[in-house]
Amino acid sequence: MVLAQLGGSISKALQRMSNATIIDEKVLNECLNEITRALLQADVQFRMVADMQKNIKKVVNLDDLAAGHNKRRIIQQAVFNELCKMLDPGKPSFTPKKGKPSVIMFVGLQGSGKTTTCTKYAYYHQKKGWKPALVCADTFRAGAFDQLKQNATKAKIPFYGSYTESDPVKIAEEGVERFKKESCDLIIVDTSGRHKQEVALFEEMRQVSEATKPDLIIFVMDSSIGQAAFDQAQAFKQSVSVGAVIVTKMDGHAKGGGALSAVAATKSPVIFIGTGEHMDEFEVFDVKPFVSRLLGMGDWSGFMDKIHEVVPTDQQPELLQKLTEGSFTLRIMYEQFQNILKMGPIGQVFSMIPGFSSELMPKGREQESQAKIKRYMYMMDSMTNEELDSSNLKLMNDSRIMRIARGSGRPIVEVMEMLEEYKRLAKVWSKMKGLKIPKKGEMSALSRNINAQHMSKVLPPQIMKQLGGMGGLQNLMKQMGNMGNPKDMMNGLV
Numbered sequence: 001m002v003l004a005q006l007g008g009s010i011s012k013a014l015q016r017m018s019n020a021t022i023i024d025e026k027v028l029n030e031c032l033n034e035i036t037r038a039l040l041q042a043d044v045q046f047r048m049v050a051d052m053q054k055n056i057k058k059v060v061n062l063d064d065l066a067a068g069h070n071k072r073r074i075i076q077q078a079v080f081n082e083l084c085k086m087l088d089p090g091k092p093s094f095t096p097k098k099g100k101p102s103v104i105m106f107v108g109l110q111g112s113g114k115t116t117t118c119t120k121y122a123y124y125h126q127k128k129g130w131k132p133a134l135v136c137a138d139t140f141r142a143g144a145f146d147q148l149k150q151n152a153t154k155a156k157i158p159f160y161g162s163y164t165e166s167d168p169v170k171i172a173e174e175g176v177e178r179f180k181k182e183s184c185d186l187i188i189v190d191t192s193g194r195h196k197q198e199v200a201l202f203e204e205m206r207q208v209s210e211a212t213k214p215d216l217i218i219f220v221m222d223s224s225i226g227q228a229a230f231d232q233a234q235a236f237k238q239s240v241s242v243g244a245v246i247v248t249k250m251d252g253h254a255k256g257g258g259a260l261s262a263v264a265a266t267k268s269p270v271i272f273i274g275t276g277e278h279m280d281e282f283e284v285f286d287v288k289p290f291v292s293r294l295l296g297m298g299d300w301s302g303f304m305d306k307i308h309e310v311v312p313t314d315q316q317p318e319l320l321q322k323l324t325e326g327s328f329t330l331r332i333m334y335e336q337f338q339n340i341l342k343m344g345p346i347g348q349v350f351s352m353i354p355g356f357s358s359e360l361m362p363k364g365r366e367q368e369s370q371a372k373i374k375r376y377m378y379m380m381d382s383m384t385n386e387e388l389d390s391s392n393l394k395l396m397n398d399s400r401i402m403r404i405a406r407g408s409g410r411p412i413v414e415v416m417e418m419l420e421e422y423k424r425l426a427k428v429w430s431k432m433k434g435l436k437i438p439k440k441g442e443m444s445a446l447s448r449n450i451n452a453q454h455m456s457k458v459l460p461p462q463i464m465k466q467l468g469g470m471g472g473l474q475n476l477m478k479q480m481g482n483m484g485n486p487k488d489m490m491n492g493l494v
């Protein structure tokens, strides 16, 4: 994975520092120098690295460190924040609205993966119910139109282009106009790839932009781009108003630091990343989880943030009590997963089991979700009885998490995800006040003790609507009567 080496080097530097008995200025400097070297070796721009070092020094107060605070955590947090800052311009990009026509123009260097990414972007939105269309305004590269046509046909997305017209501005204008008339809500314009020295091509890009008045210009960038990245990206930004970035080929082994610099140069957020050549190898990008993974922290900060959200003693005493009483343990979650897998992928039923709502089993993605549940179960297979029977997440310290990841052969971030899921479920269950929580092999207790009031609290609103509100739910539960397990609950539904 791109940037993995950089992440590894930074983590090592932090580890070495935290092994020191006393963290004084010398130790901190050594650590920061090591991080600086790693960033430079990964092709991050010098000025950015220097700024980052200065900023970290500003926020890390050595007196605090001497007072026995968790040094590693403080410095790690500062490094984490700086890396996030590098990738996060602090303002979101334009977000198109379904049903309302938006023109999205793609620009980027030759071979950056622009044409592929245009189709991935269209396909991603099409799956979510949008009506996308593709316009090929790349008249520079022979074969560009054929490539777009082929991709678009495969994904059943309407496209527009020409074999004879050589003016990209004309094609772009015509295409946009046509798809607006056809009520497409996402009109994607692919332009020719260019290099910053190609003045004429930059001028052409400006003209396409002026003619089509895009709502958003996306700069597509190959993650393997090296030191030249910053200047290249800046050249694009200066010519047209780039509003978002997509980084491609994140599945490769390139150093990737250049991509970090280029993102900073455009001052625009990364919105997606490309992770392969196939149409669906495309992911929404989030800065914090990305940097966490980069530093080998898992999504630790998000996880801790959420724990604090969920378990602050003063704000949610009831939840804390539930969690610490052991009412919903990881073992119970494991058993619930077993039940789900036994039942097979039958969408709607999952919403009938408290907490196992559409979030875990999104409709249409049951197979994928099943695989995820299985992975969670492998991880739980690597847990000790103490861990499975405890509902105190504080028990799950770094070394336990690492051990579970190693034992199950899964990345740390997935263990964090699984614990995150547990936390979500524990939260839902805590709302089931007064309900007898099923013990091992006692799933039937759930359906005997549950009442419509409890159920309505945990069912997603759309399911409640489908059931006909509270009245419908009460009827359904009456019908279910003494049915002993969730499978029977399902029979009442389908």
Ligand SMILES: Nc1nc2c(ncn2[C@@H]2O[C@H](COP(=O)(O)OP(=O)(O)OP(=O)(O)O)[C@@H](O)[C@H]2O)c(=O)[nH]1
Residues within 6 Å of the ligand: 108, 109, 110, 111, 112, 113, 114, 115, 116, 117, 138, 141, 144, 147, 192, 193, 194, 248, 249, 250, 251, 252, 273, 274, 275, 276, 277
């Ligand atoms: N591994 C991998 N390959 C990718 C990814 N995105 C694109 N590619 C490949 O990169 C190559 C170039 O992609 P194109 O889409 O043709 O690039 P382009 O930027 O449109 O090229 P120009 O029109 O010359 O500017 C193709 O072989 C793609 O399959 C990705 O996320 N991962």
